[in-house]
Amino acid sequence: MENKGFFYSFLVLFFLGFQGCVDGRLLADSKPDRDAAAAYARWLVSQNSWGILNTISIELEGSPFGNVVSFSDGLPGKSTGVPYFYLTTLDPTARNALKDQRSSLTISEYPLRTCGNADPESPVCAKITLTGKLVLLEANSKEAEFAQTALFTKHPEMKVWPKGHDFRIFKLLIEDIFMINWFGGPKPLTVDQYLKYQMNRFAIDK
């Protein structure tokens, strides 16, 4: 009987092991159909917690400069599709954006581990690039308060990041969406279709 207990303990631990692969978060039961472009894009953005934020480099002769950042697009179950960021001006990204707002955020499905054995560059593993303007939010505005709550809820560690590091809240004003989630090239998807899509059919989308 004792051995049986061990057996079941390991069965549980085994599956917990795999669950840990998904960034410690439960994913929505299944990803949207690949032909539902707005649903897929919103799922991809809401399920991910980080991406690469691109700006035009001041220091490197106008080169495109990508930086690893965390983001949130809303509270769990209430995502908006708009990515918010908590950036320090000690980093080039925030400084670049304050000079030239042109920016993009790129997110891969690969780290979610929901594309089977596909190569990260394969169109079977979805990728999305939201291009637009990286805008500083006015401190203490309603939107900044909302964004801070969304960010700190998804990234609790941010609450204790040093106040002296001049962290500020930015958002990406999306002007173009490039998403590939299957063969056949980028999926046609307007910003309006993306933003207006209702996420409520996903129980968990923090």
Place this chain on the structure above:
Amino acid sequence: MENKGFFYSFLVLFFLGFQGCVDGRLLADSKPDRDAAAAYARWLVSQNSWGILNTISIELEGSPFGNVVSFSDGLPGKSTGVPYFYLTTLDPTARNALKDQRSSLTISEYPLRTCGNADPESPVCAKITLTGKLVLLEANSKEAEFAQTALFTKHPEMKVWPKGHDFRIFKLLIEDIFMINWFGGPKPLTVDQYLKYQMNRFAIDK
């Protein structure tokens, strides 16, 4: 005895489950000391299989455009630090680079799952941005042959990607390195120090 067999089977499966988290690859036993900047940077690049490749967008008014790509910096155990790519001109990234070579490749330690519970934006989870020129290699040149072998070894799926899609081999000529792998800002690291670093102390760095 049979139960014991089950017990050990699950013990093995349990650890295999966790191992699967590391992109199906075995990582080098331990990451380099965080103060060994060149070693750390080369480790980060060689251990990762994908990143975000950034170019200046032709179609989106010069915006910085990030794209999810796979790369390789050499054969297993013989990494060079130079990232090679297999890009189709059906994608904006290759087309952008053929017009304006300014580019950067951004890689995060986060998907390697070697930064504990740190947030993806935390300096405890390393990030590197290699900035330079994205250069098309001459077809059938020795370097192109070397790069193709390195790419196809790390990304076997590439071998069967459609020939009609005009895949070409590019490399990033690195001109600047921005790496954060701990508190205290970017680590001082020259391109020369990075490229000349000998990786042979890592047994596995494919």
